[in-house]
Each structure stands twice: as structure tokens, then as C-alpha cells.
Amino acid sequence: MLVEKEKFVEAIKKAIEDSKPRKFVETVEMAVNLKNLDMKRPENRIDAVVTLPHGLGKPRKVAVFAGGDTALKAKELGAFVISPEEIDDLAKDKRKARKIAKEYDFFIAEAPLMPEIGKKLGPILGPRGKMPQPIPPLSDPTPFIERLRKSVKIRTRDRPTFHAPIGRKDMDAEQIADNALEILKVVEGKYENPIQNIKSIYVKTTMGPAVRVV
Numbered sequence: 333m334l335v336e337k338e339k340f341v342e343a344i345k346k347a348i349e350d351s352k353p354r355k356f357v358e359t360v361e362m363a364v365n366l367k368n369l370d371m372k373r374p375e376n377r378i379d380a381v382v383t384l385p386h387g388l389g390k391p392r393k394v395a396v397f398a399g400g401d402t403a404l405k406a407k408e409l410g411a412f413v414i415s416p417e418e419i420d421d422l423a424k425d426k427r428k429a430r431k432i433a434k435e436y437d438f439f440i441a442e443a444p445l446m447p448e449i450g451k452k453l454g455p456i457l458g459p460r461g462k463m464p465q466p467i468p469p470l471s472d473p474t475p476f477i478e479r480l481r482k483s484v485k486i487r488t489r490d491r492p493t494f495h496a497p498i499g500r501k502d503m504d505a506e507q508i509a510d511n512a513l514e515i516l517k518v519v520e521g522k523y524e525n526p527i528q529n530i531k532s533i534y535v536k537t538t539m540g541p542a543v544r545v546v
Contacts, residue, residue: 333516335546337513363533384514394411401470
């Protein structure tokens with residue numbers, strides 16, 4: 333592994349200790365700074381969804397483009413459902429579409445709806461990294477929704493850095509460290525010699541000071 337779990341645990345505990353009491357439960361975040369990579373080349377960029385072993389302390393919000401039984405099952409799970417008929421309405425109401433794009437962390441869609449979503453809502457969802465993950469038509473969305481509720485998206489775009497939430501201040505530091513290591517596995521699998529591509533890693537709470545891990 334690129335970084336020992338103990339280093340993460342130590343840094344996470346310090347970040348939590350150094351943060352002032354707030355009226356809300358702060359998120360714990362990690363920042364990874366890369367080096368020796370030309371980020372103008374798409375093959376060097378990271379764009380991945382990572383399922384965290386311990387989740388984030390509260391489920392991520394998932395929206396589903398679907399009709400029929402898939403929509404019914406998604407509603408039973410408490411997901412936000414957008415019917416095929418509503419895609420057109422959202423395309424016309426850009427303000428509402430932007431609000432939904434901001435509110436929901438992940439989107440999934442029955443595969444046959446993807447071309448229409450791409451054409452009509454792609455300009456809003458695409459730049460935000462929120463294009464839906466396609467699922468087979470008439471399939472049970474349960475495993476997809478449950479997985480995404482414990483997931484985070486990491487993207488570097490054209491800069492050699494990415495940030496990701498890895499837990500909440502009220503979670504166990506060991507669990508938060510496990511989540512951080514799961515994200516580092518993506519870096520490990522992406523580059524040929526990842527140890528040469530990591531400049532630094534920091535952890536912090538939402539409003540607290542950053543603590544260096546490596």
C-alpha cells in the first residue's frame with residue numbers, strides 16, 4: 333500500500349482534535365496532490381466512483397431516471413425518481429435542472445434513456461461529473477442505489493489534485509482511514525509507479541486546519 337493505515341489514523345485523529353466545535357457534524361476530507369504527470373493528457377486524469385467500505389456516516393443522495401417497475405422500486409428505496417416524460421420538462425427548466433444536479437450526488441438511468449439524457453441534460457450534468465450510470469432496462473435498481481449511497485466520485489480534470497470526503501467527524505478514525513485507503517487504491521491502480529506520482533496527502537474537517545499524512 334502507498335501509505336500505511338497508521339499514518340492516516342494518526343492524521344485523522346489530529347485533524348478531528350484540532351477542529352473547533354461546530355453546530356453541525358463536519359465532514360472529514362482528504363486532498364491528494366499528484367506530481368510528474370501531464371494532466372493535459374486525458375489518460376493521466378482520474379475520474380472514478382469509489383465505494384467506501386464504511387460509507388460516509390450518512391447516505392449519499394441518488395436520483396434515478398426510470399419508468400415502470402424500476403421507478404417503483406427506486407421510490408420504495410427512497411431515491412428521487414425522474415420519469416422519462418420529465419426529461420423534456422427539465423431540459424426546458426434549466427434552473428430546476430441545475431438545482432437537482434447540485435442536490436443529488438449520483439444519478440443512474442435505464443440504458444435506453446441515456447441518449448436523450450445526454451442530448452437534453454448533458455450540458456448541465458456533464459461538467460459537474462453527474463452523468464448517470466446506465467443500468468439495464470427493467471432491472472432492479474436496489475444494488476446500484478445501495479452501492480452509490482456509500483460511494484464518492486474523484487476527479488482530477490486538468491489539475492494534479494483531487495479532494496474527496498472520507499467520513500464524518502463522529503465516525504471512528506480507523507473506519508475513516510479504511511475509506512481513505514480505498515480511494516488511494518484508485519491511484520495505485522491508475523499509474524505505473526504511483527509512489528513517484530504522489531506529492532502529498534492531507535486530511536481535514538470541513539472547517540478545520542489541514543493535517544499532512546505524507
